[in-house]
Amino acid sequence: MSDNRMEVRQVELEVLRYNPETDQEPKLQKFTVPCVNEWCVLDALNYLKDNLDPTLAYRWSCHMQVCGSCGMMINGEPKLACKAMLRDYPGTIRIEPLAHFPVERDLVTVADDFMAKLKRVKPYLIPGQPRTLEDGEYKQSPEQLKRYRQYAMCINCMLCYAACPEYGLQPKFIGPAAIALAHRYNQDSRDGGRDERQEEIATNEGVWECTFVGACSEVCPKHVDPAAALQQVKVASTVDWYLEHFMSWVKK
Amino acid sequence: MAKSNKPIIWGTFAAGGELVSLVTPVLILLTLLAATGHVPDALSYAKLHAFAAGWFGKLVIFVILFLSLWSQAHRLRITCFDFGMRADGVVAVVFYLIATVGSLASLMYLARI
Numbered sequence: 001m002s003d004n005r006m007e008v009r010q011v012e013l014e015v016l017r018y019n020p021e022t023d024q025e026p027k028l029q030k031f032t033v034p035c036v037n038e039w040c041v042l043d044a045l046n047y048l049k050d051n052l053d054p055t056l057a058y059r060w061s062c063h064m065q066v067c068g069s070c071g072m073m074i075n076g077e078p079k080l081a082c083k084a085m086l087r088d089y090p091g092t093i094r095i096e097p098l099a100h101f102p103v104e105r106d107l108v109t110v111a112d113d114f115m116a117k118l119k120r121v122k123p124y125l126i127p128g129q130p131r132t133l134e135d136g137e138y139k140q141s142p143e144q145l146k147r148y149r150q151y152a153m154c155i156n157c158m159l160c161y162a163a164c165p166e167y168g169l170q171p172k173f174i175g176p177a178a179i180a181l182a183h184r185y186n187q188d189s190r191d192g193g194r195d196e197r198q199e200e201i202a203t204n205e206g207v208w209e210c211t212f213v214g215a216c217s218e219v220c221p222k223h224v225d226p227a228a229a230l231q232q233v234k235v236a237s238t239v240d241w242y243l244e245h246f247m248s249w250v251k252k
Numbered sequence: 253m254a255k256s257n258k259p260i261i262w263g264t265f266a267a268g269g270e271l272v273s274l275v276t277p278v279l280i281l282l283t284l285l286a287a288t289g290h291v292p293d294a295l296s297y298a299k300l301h302a303f304a305a306g307w308f309g310k311l312v313i314f315v316i317l318f319l320s321l322w323s324q325a326h327r328l329r330i331t332c333f334d335f336g337m338r339a340d341g342v343v344a345v346v347f348y349l350i351a352t353v354g355s356l357a358s359l360m361y362l363a364r365i
Contacts, residue, residue: 165334198255208258211330234262241259 011035011044012092015056018103026103028094035086041093042070042081045107058107065221068157071098072107078162078219098162100171114158117174120200121182128192144189151184151229153222160216160226166209173209174201176216176226183229186236202237210234261326261348268323275316301365310362317358325351 011033018026031052033044042060049056060070063082070081073096075089086093101109131138160176167173182201186194201207210230217227243250282295293299303309325347332343 169336169338202255204256204258206256208256208262211334213334234259235266237255238259238263238266241255241257242263 007037008034009037011086011089013044013048014092014094015045015048015107016096016103017056017106019055019105037087039086040082041074041079041084041086041089041095044086044093045081045095056107057105066155068155071157071159071162072096073099073162078159080157080159080221083221098158100162100164100168101158111158113171114156114161114175114178117178118156118181121174121178122193122197122200123178123181123185125185125188125191126193126196127190138190140189147189148184148187151180151187151224151226154181154184154224154226155222157221159219159221163215163219165213165215166211170205170209172205174206176210176230177224179207179210179233180224180226180229183233186233198237198240201233202240207233207237261322264319264322265326266323268319268321269327271316271319272323276320304362304365310365314355314358314362318355321351321354322348 013031013033014028015031016026017023017029031048033048033052035044035047042063045056045058045060049058058070058072058081060081061067062069065080065083068080071078072081073079073094074081074084075094076096078098081095095107097103097107097109101111101113104110154177156177158177161167164173164176167175179201182197185191186197207230210227212227212231214227217225220226285291286295291297304313329340329344329347333340337343
């Protein structure tokens with residue numbers, strides 16, 4: 001390993017600070033943090049908290065793009081702080097909490113709205129038919145797995161909500177991740193809960209609030225492509241609508 | 253919560269979008285060919301007029317015009333929505349009215365051929 005890989009440079013951070021007990025409104029605070037070029041933004045924040053200002057509040061856990069906790073706005077873009085590498089940011093780095101969510105303190109947002117919506121769409125397996133232990137395991141073909149695997153990669157990091165202009169304009173919108181997760185279970189060959197989920201997602205506040213901007217898929221760190229899931233839900237819901245209104249004798 | 257009735261509009265939007273992306277480039281190419289005087293024999297005025305005179309031709313032309321108009325009306329509506337125009341009802345009425353007028357006009361013209 002060559003020496004310059006471990007080279008330290010001074011990185012200017014502008015971090016949004018907000019303490020609801022003392023501050024009227026949030027403001028940006030500047031820090032100069034000595035960083036190794038191979039670090040990610042989360043490393044810089046950890047150094048800052050350990051050495052410069054222990055009062056800084058932010059969420060993180062795994063440091064490896066799995067837990068989905070460290071989502072924040074980095075230079076105005078929703079990113080996982082553990083996936084945003086310092087070498088990609090030559091100038092000052094502005095770090096703010098995820099857009100479209102209320103700020104609890106500093107970089108910590110209130111995620112209650114998303115959690116409530118996630119619960120509404122029932123993102124878990126609802127077996128189509130009751131099964132006993134004697135029936136053995138559920139078997140799936142690679143083809144059946146492929147239908148939902150991509151959508152199962154979601155880590156609930158909420159970057160897609162921060163990116164979605166429709167969610168910003170209409171907070172009642174159930175939003176990209178929750179609908180993509182509902183779709184994940186709808187696509188599962190073992191599942192029989194689609195009718196229950198449609199009651200939530202085939203509504204005006206559900207998939208029909210989406211205008212296919214596509215920003216959700218651009219920022220998704222796990223390549224879930226929520227926009228594709230929502231378009232598939234629209235097609236299926238449209239077929240449902242015609243069946244329900246004109247051919248109610250046909251089974252969906 | 254009640255299921256949405258937006259599929260009525262979205263159905264024409266999706267079908268029209270597909271159709272526009274497939275048919276429009278061909279129509280542009282044929283128009284350019286015609287403009288430069290290179291009209292293929294199969295697409296001469298007489299043959300196309302005969303096509304438009306038959307009920308099947310009328311149907312094809314109407315479906316293409318109808319779906320194109322409605323998909324683009326819906327596209328303009330949600331573009332306005334994306335730009336933050338919250339008067340969605342008014343915007344919808346204006347664009348869908350234009351699409352309706354266009355659809356009726358194409359019906360009238362086709363009936364006269």
